[in-house]
Every structure is written in structure tokens, then in C-alpha cells.
Amino acid sequence: MYTKEQFSLPLPAMRDFVRAKSFGVLATHHAGEVFTSPLPIDLRETADGELFVAGHVARANGMSAVFETGAPATITVLGPDTYVPAEWFGTRSRIPTWLYCAVEISGRLELSDDTRKRADVEVLIDRLQRDAVPGSTWTLDEIPAHLSEEYLKHIVGYRLLDLRLTSCFRLNQGKGGIESLADALRSAGDSARRELADLTLAPPTADADPTPAPPTAGPDRSAS
Template identity: 80%
Template sequence: MYTREQFSLPLPAMCAFVRAKSFGVLATHHAGEILTSPLPVDLRSTDDGELFVAGHVARANDMSEVFATGAPATITVLGPDTYVPAEWFGTRSRIPTWLYCAVEIRGRLEPSDPGRTRADVEVMIDRLQRSAVEGPPWTLDEIPANLSEGYLKGITGFRLRGLRLTSCFRLNQRKGGTDTLAEALRADADSAVRELARLVLEPPTTGGGCPVS
């Protein structure tokens, strides 16, 4: 993914963004074709600090055949985005643009056996449940064993290892008209676009003029 220094997040902020979204598009190449799958993304680290992504796809998905090949792959995680007309800068002398937030994760695929696949699914469900509801999180053990076993037989697990993360948060950095732009963004009916108003005023990027908390 093409980016520039002023659009780049520090690594901890990229990891936090991916974990907050927890959903992206996995892309790889096999037998002359580009294969893509939208899927949940669980970015974790080993005991010695190595980052990896755990995930799964439907066993019927053609992509499941690629995991054992060690093929290179990318996962793209997207945040809020919007088209910006020139008028939102308070002038018609600016070129319209697009604001967006994205993190790309590159690595190599490896297959997971059934035991690791189940463990990875349980870890991801536990994390997402705790962020979504109060009380004890739901687990696979709460449904009949034949249902959980059937579900697990229908998926193929993988891990993406040897990661390299890249980010591009285009938020009008180092350009004028930011206050007028933020005002226009705040007036939009879409809550994701309104979130961009906060980001253009305080870019979380390494060259954006403010630190990442």
C-alpha cells in the first residue's frame, strides 16, 4: 500500500486500530488468480512478542487450499472514509479529494490444525464478546456439541506470520482549510464521516502534528 510519512501511524496505533475494527479483507494469489475474502481479523502476539493474525474461512472457500502453500498475503483493514468536495474547504480553488483510514498487514499464510483453529476461534470470540456485552462472555460450550463440532468442521483456520504493517490515514495533513473541513464533516448525517472531523483536527499520524495517546 502506498503511503507517505505524514499519513503513517506508529506501530502501537496501527495494532490498536486493527484490534478495534477486527474485520478486513484477506487477499492472496493462487493458480493465476487473485483470491479475496472479507473476514474477522484477530491480531495477537506470541509470548516472545511476535505479531501474528489468526483467522479462518469457510472450508468450501477456494482460498482454504492456499494456506498450506505458505503464500504471501495481505489483509486490509479500513476505517471511516468520505469524498471531500472543494466547497468543504471553504473555497472552489481546491481540488476535491478523498479522506480515508487504512492499515495493511502483509505476511505469509500457514494452515492451522483443528485444535489450533478451535482455540483461535475461542480466543477471538472471548475478546469480542467482552467488548460488546457485560457479564460472562458467550462460549462454544453453551451450544450442543454436535453444533459446535459441525461449525468447526465447516471452517479452515490459518495464521498470517512474519507481519509487516503499513498505514495510510489521509486526513488533510499539512494543508489548509482544516477548520472549515472539520465543520463540514461534523454536519454530515453519517456518524463515520463525523468521526473524521475529530481525526482531521487531531491526526493520529507520526507526521500529523500531534502524538498518539
């Protein structure tokens, strides 16, 4: 993923962003074919502090055949995004642009056996249940055994190992018109834009400049 230092999050922030979303697009390549699948993902770490992703796909998904090969793969996790017209900067002398938030996770795939697959599914469900329903004690064991076994039989588990995380939170850093932009985003009546309004005022990126440059009529050359 193309990015710049001023658009990059520190590793703890990338980890928290991915865990908050827990959903992304897994992409890999094998035998001349590109496979992509939108999937729930679980970014975790070992006792030694090594990050890994645990996940699964439907057995009928052609991607599942790739897991045994140890192929490289990438997961893209997207946050809020929006088109920004020139007027939102409080001027008509700005090139329209796009604000967006994304984290990319690259690594190598490893097939999970049935024991690890079930354990990973249970860990993911437990975390998401508690996030969605405070105090939830629901587990996979509440489903009749023959139904849960049938479900598990029809999925294939994987782990993504040896991870490299990159990020691009493109939030108008270092440019003018931030207050005007934030006001326009807030008034747009869209939850993603309201979230972006707060992010533009206080970017979580590693090298965020709290004092933006004055407005310029020149082209926005950082667009990608």
C-alpha cells in the same frame, strides 16, 4: 499500499486500530488466481512480542486450499472514509479529494490444525463477546457439542505470520481549511464523517503537523 510518512501511524496505533475493527479483506494469489475474502481477523502477539493474525474461512471457500502452500497474503483493514468537495474547505479553489483510513498487514499464510483452529476461534469469540456485551461469559461450549463440532468441521483455520504493517490515514495533513473541513464533516449527519472530523483536527499519524499550511489554490498533488 501507497503511503507517505505524514500519513503513517506508529505501530502501536496500527495495532489498536486493527484490533478495534477486527474485520478486513484477506487477499492472496496462487496458481494464477487472486483470492479475496472479507473476514473477521484477530491480531495477537506471542509471548515473545511477535505479532500474528489468527483467522478462518469456510471450507467451501477456494482460498482455503492456499493455506497449505505458505503463500504470501495481505489483509486490508479500512476505517472511515469520505469524498470531500471543494466547498468543504471554505473555498471553491481547491481540488476535491478523498479522506480515508487504512491499515495493511502483509505476511505468509500457515494452515492451522484442528486443535489450534478451535483455540483461535474461542479466543476471538471471547474477546468480541466481552467487547459487545460487557460482562459476557458466553462461550462456544454453550452450543450443543454436535453443533459446535459441525461448525468447526466446515471452517479452515489459518495464521498470518512474519507480519509487516503499513498505514495510510489521509486526513488533509499539512494543508489549509482544516477548521472549515471539520465543521462540514460534523454537520454532514454521518457517523463516519463525524469520526473523520475529529481525526482531521488531531491526526494520529506519526508526523502530524499541528499547524497546517495556509490555503492554496494549487492542485492537491498528494491524492492517490
